[in-house]
Amino acid sequence: MLRGGALIGQSGGPTAAINASLAGVISGLFENECVTGIYGMKNGIEGFLRGDVIDLKKCFSADEKGEKKDLKRLETLSLTPAAALGSCRKKLPPPESEPEFYEKLVGMLTELDIRYFFYIGGNDSMDTVMKLSSYMSVMSVSKSNSDREIRFVGVPKTIDNDLCSTDHTPGFGSAAKYIATTVQEIIRDCAVYTVPAVTIVEIMGRDAGWLTASAGLGEIVTGYSPDYIYLPETAFSLDSFLSDVRRALERHPNVVIAVSEGLMDKDGRYIGEGAQSGVADVFGHKYLSGTGKALELLVKEKIGCKVRSVELNISQRCASHIASLTDIREAFGVGEAAARAAVGGASGCMMSIERKSASPYGVEFVPKDISTIANAVRTVPREFINEAGNGVTRECLEYILPLIEGEVNHTYRLGLPEFFVF
């Protein structure tokens, strides 16, 4: 048994489920003899480097001795949107080019007697886990100081569902439930008038179309789904789009279309590029927005009917009031499994979700080698998209559907959901 403290961080864009994973890791570490302390990094690795650490054991203890966990507080945390510990977007330098950075970091971990390191995030965060664990394993071997072992485990999180080596990612199910529900409401809203009108709903996901595909879930449940759905995985043609819209307008006056923010033409140019700043973040991601607006202007110019675009925007990642119970439970479970795996000896891995059965839906949590995950992207496979590239297949929808099932039970006070506060 490796005896020492545990440190947990949250990183990257927040989701409605990332705090459930934090609660899961805390829960898995609690009442564990070899875990001497549980700490949280404020604002991820960036805050930790500034010495910004919070005592989670104290915070989530039901008794003064810290022997029992406070289940009620853990539940409130699980249902609170966005990263309770704060987040950051920091890319670590390659270990070989800046060893002094790692020496400092490991020094700080050693000072706190940290033996377990958990990082909850997307593929950029898994890059952090990979670099730290590979640095440490090289260190341990070269300096033969294996007594300075620190175990690094990643916990997946992203609404985009674009991590490799996992069936899906915590956070995706809640975002998909928000999107599917909202798109259904929008379809009802749009249906009230008889004047021909086109509504374009722009959905997040960067280069992965999973979230946009979720807009179609109503098709296999309630019958309400957009006329067309365009994912970034197939090249987008303005001409095909316009003829799709014209064809839809012949069928009925209230056309609703779902588009991914990351749509690109066959030459790899973003459709929304004209309408945006072109600024890239530290990882080289371009901030995408304006795809819906660009297509709105196109329809206005070329077809001339009433048209509007709706950006679902950041509610996609923080609308915890309509979170998926399946998602919140899995996010908690994967965090708890990560804690147990680390105590059991795992390191250099991410705890992933394996779908053991489609019907009835069932999953298992399994550690996967971090190097197969970091910096890689899993997009929607071509066979999940229809031939014309303007819709998704039933198989795609059936893959997503179980992830949105179940409703969470928020505590409301005076009409507003209660959130966790440190």
Added chain:
Amino acid sequence: MLRGGALIGQSGGPTAAINASLAGVISGLFENECVTGIYGMKNGIEGFLRGDVIDLKKCFSADEKGEKKDLKRLETLSLTPAAALGSCRKKLPPPESEPEFYEKLVGMLTELDIRYFFYIGGNDSMDTVMKLSSYMSVMSVSKSNSDREIRFVGVPKTIDNDLCSTDHTPGFGSAAKYIATTVQEIIRDCAVYTVPAVTIVEIMGRDAGWLTASAGLGEIVTGYSPDYIYLPETAFSLDSFLSDVRRALERHPNVVIAVSEGLMDKDGRYIGEGAQSGVADVFGHKYLSGTGKALELLVKEKIGCKVRSVELNISQRCASHIASLTDIREAFGVGEAAARAAVGGASGCMMSIERKSASPYGVEFVPKDISTIANAVRTVPREFINEAGNGVTRECLEYILPLIEGEVNHTYRLGLPEFFVF
């Protein structure tokens, strides 16, 4: 007792509660001996003029004879967003200028043996009720055919809460609950990073700031509310706005600001005017949008920090998944009261909501003369806005708070809320 059929229409922009009012009117008319039939206009008065009518008595009967109402179906209808009967935006001509229009309409009503006419909508719809009832009363007197009596009753509906002669309007509470909840989630989402950033949330309401004021509800419940709130009722100054933003950025890095889509400068020019088409609807309303975007560009240019704008958009009027139970119950109640009042002899009126007590909150439904309501707008009074014009008072928030209380119980199937289908 006036014996004959009843006709119900829905008009104007949809809300999350307008179907609850439809359910309420149907419920109030059912099992009423003198009401021989209950009909719905498809797409309001416009569809009715085309002869598009639906038999609601048949549709909501629990038995074949139509003696009992189907409570389950009425409940599902109550929780379904947007106008189930369809809507329209038709302004009736003045009765004196186009009497032939009214002759045709009244002829069609007579043919269906309609004695009760209900129109659920905002102030434009109340204009329809006013014109019809004044035309009919002049007709009845001049032609002394008082046996052709038809009673016209308006049922209030608008998320904007801008109708006169009523404490508030059905539909507002649900929109306010959606806005307050979403703004809280956005504030949590924005709080995760340490990089200075401004998030501008654009909220509906045209020239009335009630919905935008709702963004501040967290202040008296959870402590989460925007740094500043700007309503269209006070002249908006770009300079004061910029110094507010700068001051907020000095306090903390994550600034969230709520702005109304209808903000105007001291000369009455819309702030979002540059970014919009300037198209006006048949009532002369300008479609507003772009206020948030315009201010985003201003902050980017003048302050230079990270900034984004979020338009809450049509979810404000159709997010029934987070509807207010108080609102849905009142929307139903006001519809039911309208039905009973009409049967009891009322006409030329709108059923309004009177707040009988603030704490505990309690209301009564009272008919009000339609001429005091039609085409008039009730904006946020100056004393509900702080002196600097960048926030709302506690009194304002306390007026809104009881309207968002309580959560509705949707039936979910496979993760999605079930909607009513005719």
